[in-house]
Amino acid sequence: MSVRWPRLLTPTHLSQIIQKQKNPLKALQIFKEANKKYPNYRHNGPVYASMIDILANTNRITEMKEVIDQMKEDSCECKDSVFATAIKTYARAGLLNEAVSLFKRRSQFNCVNWTRSFNTLLNEIVKESKLEAAHRLFLESCYGWEVKSRIQSLNLLMDVLCRHKRSDLALHVFQEMDFQGCYPNRDSYRILMKALCNDGRLHEATHLLYSMFWRISQKGSGEDIVIYRTLLFALCDEGLIQEAVEILEKILRKGLKSPKSRHRIDLSPCNNAGDIEGSKNLINEALIRGGIPSLASYSAMAVDLYNEGRIVEGNRVLDEMRTKGFWPSLEIYEAKLAAFCKEGMINEAVKVIEEEMVEGTLVPAVSVYNILVKGLCDAGNSAVAVGYLKKMSKQVGCVANKETYSILVDGLCREGKFLKASRVLEEMLIKSYWPCDETYNVLIRGLCSTGKQYEAVMWLEEMISQAKLPELSVWTSLVASLCCNKADMNICCKTFEQLSSCS
Numbered sequence: 001m002s003v004r005w006p007r008l009l010t011p012t013h014l015s016q017i018i019q020k021q022k023n024p025l026k027a028l029q030i031f032k033e034a035n036k037k038y039p040n041y042r043h044n045g046p047v048y049a050s051m052i053d054i055l056a057n058t059n060r061i062t063e064m065k066e067v068i069d070q071m072k073e074d075s076c077e078c079k080d081s082v083f084a085t086a087i088k089t090y091a092r093a094g095l096l097n098e099a100v101s102l103f104k105r106r107s108q109f110n111c112v113n114w115t116r117s118f119n120t121l122l123n124e125i126v127k128e129s130k131l132e133a134a135h136r137l138f139l140e141s142c143y144g145w146e147v148k149s150r151i152q153s154l155n156l157l158m159d160v161l162c163r164h165k166r167s168d169l170a171l172h173v174f175q176e177m178d179f180q181g182c183y184p185n186r187d188s189y190r191i192l193m194k195a196l197c198n199d200g201r202l203h204e205a206t207h208l209l210y211s212m213f214w215r216i217s218q219k220g221s222g223e224d225i226v227i228y229r230t231l232l233f234a235l236c237d238e239g240l241i242q243e244a245v246e247i248l249e250k251i252l253r254k255g256l257k258s259p260k261s262r263h264r265i266d267l268s269p270c271n272n273a274g275d276i277e278g279s280k281n282l283i284n285e286a287l288i289r290g291g292i293p294s295l296a297s298y299s300a301m302a303v304d305l306y307n308e309g310r311i312v313e314g315n316r317v318l319d320e321m322r323t324k325g326f327w328p329s330l331e332i333y334e335a336k337l338a339a340f341c342k343e344g345m346i347n348e349a350v351k352v353i354e355e356e357m358v359e360g361t362l363v364p365a366v367s368v369y370n371i372l373v374k375g376l377c378d379a380g381n382s383a384v385a386v387g388y389l390k391k392m393s394k395q396v397g398c399v400a401n402k403e404t405y406s407i408l409v410d411g412l413c414r415e416g417k418f419l420k421a422s423r424v425l426e427e428m429l430i431k432s433y434w435p436c437d438e439t440y441n442v443l444i445r446g447l448c449s450t451g452k453q454y455e456a457v458m459w460l461e462e463m464i465s466q467a468k469l470p471e472l473s474v475w476t477s478l479v480a481s482l483c484c485n486k487a488d489m490n491i492c493c494k495t496f497e498q499l500s501s502c503s
Helices: 011-019 024-037 045-057 061-074 080-092 096-104 115-127 131-141 151-163 167-180 186-198 202-214 222-237 241-255 276-290 295-307 311-323 330-342 346-359 366-378 382-394 402-414 418-430 437-449 453-465 472-482 486-502
Strands: none
Touching: 011 024, 011 045, 024 045, 024 061, 045 061, 045 080, 061 080, 080 096, 080 115, 096 115, 115 131, 115 151, 131 151, 151 167, 151 186, 167 186, 186 202, 186 222, 202 222, 202 241, 222 241, 222 276, 222 295, 241 276, 276 295, 276 311, 295 311, 295 330, 311 330, 330 346, 330 366, 346 366, 366 382, 366 402, 382 402, 382 418, 402 418, 402 437, 418 437, 418 453, 437 453, 437 472, 453 472
16 A cells, blocks of 8 residues: 655654554555655654564564664664563564664664663563573662662562562662662562561561551552561461561551550450451451541452452452442552452353442443453353443443453454454454454464355454465465365465565
8 A cells, every 4th residue: 555645744644644554564664664754854752662662563573673773873762661561572473682782782773761671671582591690780780870760670679579589689689778778568578578477577577567557558558468467468378367467556656557446356356276268358448437537448458358359358349448438449440350350250240340330430441341341252252251342332431452362362363253253353443453473374264164165264364464474374274275275275365475575
């Protein structure tokens, strides 16, 4: 498709043109032609960001690298997010060394803040369990003026150490924060508290809790409830219920700053060491009712319970917060939906959107619908899930995104409903959302298996038009289904010739 060039080209206009192209190579061609057609035109940071994002999303590594090098030569000001995108793309392709090399060349680019790309690279390195490389990168780069904050990086290091059952080393990192010129935040305490409790280091966990009282919880933040609860539950699991009750009283007094009248909570049933779950329920109730009621405390507790799959207790928190005049937030409903879907309770999940959120006068966002749609597809109800596309289109301010369509196409294909998946994919393309290679591969193979050769060839041509290469298994399926029909075989051969010319 030819491009209608304007009389005067601006970077904003060029960004809009290339973002509309479904073929990344065509977008790159337009990007390169702009400077030739308009001698006075110069690419700026946002244009480079758009082009790099397009190439990254389609895994065009070589072309992306060329554009990054061109951006360096132009010396235009660029945002840190561009490099974070490139680093993720390299890592996804198994080219972690390229990602490290790009980061080490940061001084050659006109970018004044490398905090996001630094944390992105650190995250990718620790995902590969290369702890020594992560430590070396931190020592080499965290002190530069381009990295504005180190607390996120330190939290990341603690998190990966904890996941490797090295809470002892994570504790050392935590203790070193003061010497690094930064202070632990709520995430720091949450990560370390969970790890210490999981490793049975309850003595250190208790001291960690006390340090919160004068650093993080001085104002009695309700969000700290989930950290307190982690320690209290760990003590209960070890049969140390009396110790848990004593610490709970200190939490109510010092951590949550609750009024004296709220300290008088009957915890005597907790003294039954044999009833661990009963003690946990009483502790939950004490944390909820003992502190000063706030939306933050209710939300933190409810989300934490739903994430753990403790749906009944999470529902109790919601009932309590409603009686206090607080309405659940979108975050709570997302956690509740996810918990229901994980347990296969699809009917209950539907009621959350159709009844609870309506009653609470809260409009579902696309993120909420996506959770339900995925739950329906995972439960084999993809046909019902498709119906939510219409509901979303009728709702003001709620538009189905790429994730929505990808979930639906994948779900329909898993159920063998390939023609319905084709119709959803058509709508996805109309909205200018470009599917990944695997989506096309699965759909084409499925259409071939059900004797829908014509539709399979049409999607093959669409795939080729986007400069995507089908897997060998796709060609095998297509040829096998067409070999008995000479006319269809001619179509396949013609398509293969087109692919060969594009390669």
